[in-house]
Amino acid sequence: MRSEACKVPTFLVTGSNGQVGFELRRSLAPLGRVVALDRADCDLLRTSDLRRIVRAVRPDVLVNPAAYTAVDKAESDIDVAYAVNGTAVGVLAEEAKSLGCLLVHYSTDYVFDGRKESAYVESDPVNPESAYGKSKLAGEDAIAAVGGTALVIRTSWVAGAHGSNFAKTMLRLAQEREHLRVVADQFGAPTTAALIADVTAQIVARHWLFADRDAFASGLYHLVASGETNWHEYATAVLAYAAAKGVVLRSDPAHIEPIPASAYPLPAPRPANSRLDTSKLRETFGIHLPDWHQGVQYLVDQILS
Numbered sequence: 289m290r291s292e293a294c295k296v297p298t299f300l301v302t303g304s305n306g307q308v309g310f311e312l313r314r315s316l317a318p319l320g321r322v323v324a325l326d327r328a329d330c331d332l333l334r335t336s337d338l339r340r341i342v343r344a345v346r347p348d349v350l351v352n353p354a355a356y357t358a359v360d361k362a363e364s365d366i367d368v369a370y371a372v373n374g375t376a377v378g379v380l381a382e383e384a385k386s387l388g389c390l391l392v393h394y395s396t397d398y399v400f401d402g403r404k405e406s407a408y409v410e411s412d413p414v415n416p417e418s419a420y421g422k423s424k425l426a427g428e429d430a431i432a433a434v435g436g437t438a439l440v441i442r443t444s445w446v447a448g449a450h451g452s453n454f455a456k457t458m459l460r461l462a463q464e465r466e467h468l469r470v471v472a473d474q475f476g477a478p479t480t481a482a483l484i485a486d487v488t489a490q491i492v493a494r495h496w497l498f499a500d501r502d503a504f505a506s507g508l509y510h511l512v513a514s515g516e517t518n519w520h521e522y523a524t525a526v527l528a529y530a531a532a533k534g535v536v537l538r539s540d541p542a543h544i545e546p547i548p549a550s551a552y553p554l555p556a557p558r559p560a561n562s563r564l565d566t567s568k569l570r571e572t573f574g575i576h577l578p579d580w581h582q583g584v585q586y587l588v589d590q591i592l593s
């Protein structure tokens with residue numbers, strides 16, 4: 289008979305076809321058995337099925353990167369955004385608590401209004417201005433209300449080779465158009481889905497699977513790449529690196545027009561300041577967060593490969 293110490297851990301990952309979900313399939317694989325379910329296999333809107341699936345899989349770690357992420361559509365689809373980002377998260381928290389497993393969940397800079405002058409820390413007051421931000425805050429609140437063991441990771445400006453994101457859009461537009469205009473007065477840190485997944489795996493391995501579980505530092509953490517930039521500078525970095533790698537662009541990366549956010553109105557307001565202070569995550573879990581430029585190079589290399 290195998291001892292408990294030799295038992296292969298099981299991970300249940302929702303939203304496995306999303307940017308972060310896709311990378312979690314890779315980063316968690318060396319740690320144990322990964323049951324990765326996409327929306328067709330595990331729809332967060334069907335909460336009774338959700339409970340049944342979690343109880344059947346009985347994971348050691350329940351990882352939830354699935355979310356309603358259509359930020360602008362959420363403004364007119366509020367009920368569904370809340371159901372996925374709020375209600376279903378509460379259901380997952382309840383199931384994780386009753387199984388005694390760790391819940392890993394992801395949240396967003398959109399819980400803040402972006403008016404702070406410096407980077408946000410976890411204890412800063414929240415004040416989401418978009419329906420998406422409010423629905424994601426409902427998810428954070430639901431986890432706190434249930435009170436099990438949970439790692440809630442707020443991140444920002446996520447991009448992965450698998451999925452849709454700003455970097456891919458810029459690469460496409462720069463090949464189609466001669467002139468690009470990009471917002472230059474919103475600040476944050478581009479963060480690759482791979483970094484988020486790798487840090488998740490590191491924390492889970494070092495502080496949950498092979499550690500004293502009673503000592504796990506449950507709570508809310510900010511996770512973004514180091515450094516900061518704006519969308520215009522980010523676009524320039526993506527396109528300059530792609531051009532250096534031989535991609536033929538119609539737009540010159542050095543001549544992207546910087547514009548204010550007010551010149552590019554969208555249905556959902558974006559925080560002007562999306563900078564997240566990561567001290568708590570680095571100090572609690574001993575994690576090194578590389579500079580965002582490194583992520584840009586990794587991402588573009590992945591997209592071009």
Ligand SMILES: NC(=O)c1ccc[n+]([C@@H]2O[C@H](COP(=O)([O-])OP(=O)(O)OC[C@H]3O[C@@H](n4cnc5c(N)ncnc54)[C@H](OP(=O)(O)O)[C@@H]3O)[C@@H](O)[C@H]2O)c1
Binds near residue numbers: 352356372397442445
């Ligand atoms: N993307 C960003 O810039 C960003 C920034 C800050 C925080 N976050 C947070 O980071 C996490 C991961 O984001 P991401 O960029 O990986 O998002 P993503 O690429 O949009 O992936 C989200 C996944 O959730 C799935 N999903 C949507 N509704 C669902 C439902 N009812 N049931 C089951 N699955 C459903 C989607 O399925 P389909 O593939 O079928 O659509 C998609 O695969 C989310 O919590 C998000 O809020 C993201």
